[in-house]
Amino acid sequence: xxxxxxxxRPPFEANxxxxxxxxxxSHNKCTFCYMYHDVPFTMCPLEQVxxxxxxxxxxxxxxxxxxxEHGDPFTMPAERLLKIAELIHQKLPKVETIAMYxxxxxxxxxxxxxxxxxxxxGINGLDIGVESGLDEALxxxxxxxxxxxxxxxLLRLKKARYDFTLNIILGCGGAELWRENAEATxxxxxxxxxxxxxxxxxxxxxxxxxxxxxxxxxxxxxxxxELLDEQELLxxxxxxxxxxxxxxxxxxxxxxxxxxxxxxxxxxxAVREMRAYLTYRLDEIPARGGEGSILNRE
Numbered sequence: 001x002x003x004x005x006x007x008x009r010p011p012f013e014a015n016x017x018x019x020x021x022x023x024x025x026s027h028n029k030c031t032f033c034y035m036y037h038d039v040p041f042t043m044c045p046l047e048q049v050x051x052x053x054x055x056x057x058x059x060x061x062x063x064x065x066x067x068x069e070h071g072d073p074f075t076m077p078a079e080r081l082l083k084i085a086e087l088i089h090q091k092l093p094k095v096e097t098i099a100m101y102x103x104x105x106x107x108x109x110x111x112x113x114x115x116x117x118x119x120x121x122g123i124n125g126l127d128i129g130v131e132s133g134l135d136e137a138l139x140x141x142x143x144x145x146x147x148x149x150x151x152x153x154l155l156r157l158k159k160a161r162y163d164f165t166l167n168i169i170l171g172c173g174g175a176e177l178w179r180e181n182a183e184a185t186x187x188x189x190x191x192x193x194x195x196x197x198x199x200x201x202x203x204x205x206x207x208x209x210x211x212x213x214x215x216x217x218x219x220x221x222x223x224x225x226e227l228l229d230e231q232e233l234l235x236x237x238x239x240x241x242x243x244x245x246x247x248x249x250x251x252x253x254x255x256x257x258x259x260x261x262x263x264x265x266x267x268x269x270a271v272r273e274m275r276a277y278l279t280y281r282l283d284e285i286p287a288r289g290g291e292g293s294i295l296n297r298e
Contacts, residue, residue, distance in 0.1 A: 251294065
């Protein structure tokens with residue numbers, strides 16, 4: 001397969017066929033993100049996509065799920081996405097779902113009719129970086145959308161019969177706004193009732209703007225205590241019919257996963273147990289490693 005730089009995918013797409021159709025990210029302005037800071041956004045030639053699919057047909061002819069790469073392929077015009085979907089079904093006839101990263105801006109630019117046509121073509125399972133339901137946090141992270149816009153666009157997806165995962169970042173309100181971030185994010189999630197939530201914890205590495213703000217003290221990171229309190233508050237406020245809560249990213253103080261509401265009380269108790277375990281370190285800021293993994297959790 002054609003690739004440019006490091007390839008990122010959600011952990012739950014581990015068995016999907018990864019097909020590159022774009023390079024970079026069309027927004028590429030989030031203050032915390034370093035993933036594609038040196039990769040210009042482009043759309044891959046359809047000839048290259050078709051050639052990659054011919055290769056995939058030789059090695060994975062029975063694949064049922066395709067995940068499009070890079071950062072936000074849903075930004076492409078609907079007609080181009082439909083052409084790619086047509087090629088996928090032509091070359092890999094057993095494919096049932098074509099998933100990809102998406103943003104609120106991507107969705108906003110599609111008409112209701114285009115969303116329905118894309119869904120009918122097998123495009124589903126969008127992985128959407130909403131990050132927060134708090135406007136102050138969204139502004140600090142330079143997401144390019146508001147909480148109200150998130151709700152409006154996600155409800156349009158629901159109406160068009162899409163399943164989607166919401167990416168949420170704990171701690172993106174900083175130490176001053178952890179409580180407000182949890183409460184506002186819960187309001188947003190409850191309003192749209194996603195099928196899946198994927199949470200990570202804010203971290204920054206050299207190459208992104210937020211790293212400099214953290215180093216200078218302009219942005220104050222959350223402590224262990226604040227991150228655990230935020231996760232507990234978020235969980236306690238969620239009122240979902242049936243949603244998988246996937247919070248096992250290495251950046252999280254308390255990795256966990258389970259169904260809401262079925263496992264809600266178990267997960268809340270796990271947070272409380274971790275808080276008791278870290279009693280003497282709760283006011284420390286976690287030290288980070290690769291992918292934001294916490295080096296001093298134990």
